[in-house]
Amino acid sequence: MKKKPLKRRKLATRKSLQNVRQFAKLATPTGSASKFLESLPDVLAAKALKELAAAVVKARRAKRPVVFAFGAHVIKCGLSPVVIDLMKRGLITALATHGASAIHDYEFAAAGHSSEDVAAGLKRGTYGMTKDTAEAIGEASWQAVENDCGLGRAVGDLINREKCKHRKSSIFAEAARLDIPLTVHVAIGTDTVHMHPEVDCGILGAASERDFEIITEVVSKLNRGVWMNVGAAVILPEVFLKALAFNRNQDVKLDNVTTANLDMIQHYRPRTNVLERPAKKSFAITGHHEIMLPLLRLAILNEEKRKTRKR
Numbered sequence: 001m002k003k004k005p006l007k008r009r010k011l012a013t014r015k016s017l018q019n020v021r022q023f024a025k026l027a028t029p030t031g032s033a034s035k036f037l038e039s040l041p042d043v044l045a046a047k048a049l050k051e052l053a054a055a056v057v058k059a060r061r062a063k064r065p066v067v068f069a070f071g072a073h074v075i076k077c078g079l080s081p082v083v084i085d086l087m088k089r090g091l092i093t094a095l096a097t098h099g100a101s102a103i104h105d106y107e108f109a110a111a112g113h114s115s116e117d118v119a120a121g122l123k124r125g126t127y128g129m130t131k132d133t134a135e136a137i138g139e140a141s142w143q144a145v146e147n148d149c150g151l152g153r154a155v156g157d158l159i160n161r162e163k164c165k166h167r168k169s170s171i172f173a174e175a176a177r178l179d180i181p182l183t184v185h186v187a188i189g190t191d192t193v194h195m196h197p198e199v200d201c202g203i204l205g206a207a208s209e210r211d212f213e214i215i216t217e218v219v220s221k222l223n224r225g226v227w228m229n230v231g232a233a234v235i236l237p238e239v240f241l242k243a244l245a246f247n248r249n250q251d252v253k254l255d256n257v258t259t260a261n262l263d264m265i266q267h268y269r270p271r272t273n274v275l276e277r278p279a280k281k282s283f284a285i286t287g288h289h290e291i292m293l294p295l296l297r298l299a300i301l302n303e304e305k306r307k308t309r310k311r
Helices: 033-039 044-061 080-088 099-111 118-124 131-147 151-161 171-178 201-219 235-249 268-276 289-310
Strands: 066-070 094-098 182-185 226-230 258-263 281-286
Touching: 033 289, 044 066, 044 226, 044 258, 044 281, 044 289, 066 080, 066 235, 080 171, 080 289, 094 099, 094 201, 094 235, 099 131, 099 151, 099 171, 099 182, 131 151, 131 201, 151 171, 151 182, 151 201, 171 182, 182 201, 182 235, 201 235, 226 235, 226 268, 235 268, 258 268, 258 289, 268 281
Parallel strands: 066 094, 066 226, 094 182, 226 258, 258 281
Antiparallel strands: none
16 A cells, blocks of 8 residues: 655644643742642643532632541541641641541540550450540440531540540531531441440431431532532442432532542542542542641641632
8 A cells, every 4th residue: 555645743832731831930948838739730630630629619609518528548648637728728627537447536636646456456356445435436336316407526525525635636626616517427337336235226326317318418518519429439439429410300500619638549439429420520539648648738828828828
């Protein structure tokens, strides 16, 4: 076959996806956090981080919800102060988590430490056998049902009522103090306290069911708001999907929701149930929580400051 001349063009006329204006700038060790954020290249995850921060600030300026759905790893990585600060600033308006977070948050608040050595405890038959943790969660579940407040609020109230030594580092206690919804979605059999006689799983389930009602109400107001899924691979993406499904069945308008998934790897359910199926705009940011969440907080505060200066 006789070859035709190639159809070619000049580089200057070709449209490209990236350009040098997006390149990183060189921040200095003595520079400000704002300068560091501005130094990040305007591509891929760095761009997504800044756009997510802008979406959070935009939602709050419009008085729309920003929901932080998180797994227990966020607490175990020592990030409670980061989350609490955003709550105090009104930049997180509701939270959702599962049973393991309630356990770790209570233990850190009460004793200043948590997260036992599973392998060693499993060999000795001592893993998960912490009596006072089970007593606390058991009591909170009864209080949740009695007061019709949900498990998350009851755990926070218990930590505050007992004046736990480290309660200022407790996401649950701070949510209760600020009267911010914090819901706990329990999967029976997945948490250590479910093995203990102090925990009635029927009562625990009823408390968690009330929390599902609460988060469904939160989701009903999520249009033009933001839902962030942070370190939750299965339970919370499913909870979000069902809360969304219920509201759409009730003809609630939810066609303009921004979502994000921040995790060390991108899992199937967060990708499909949080990013792809429900959202008008979504962000997938991959990285270790102990690095990415402090960065996200700085990006949000920097964006808020930038918007305030423009006024």
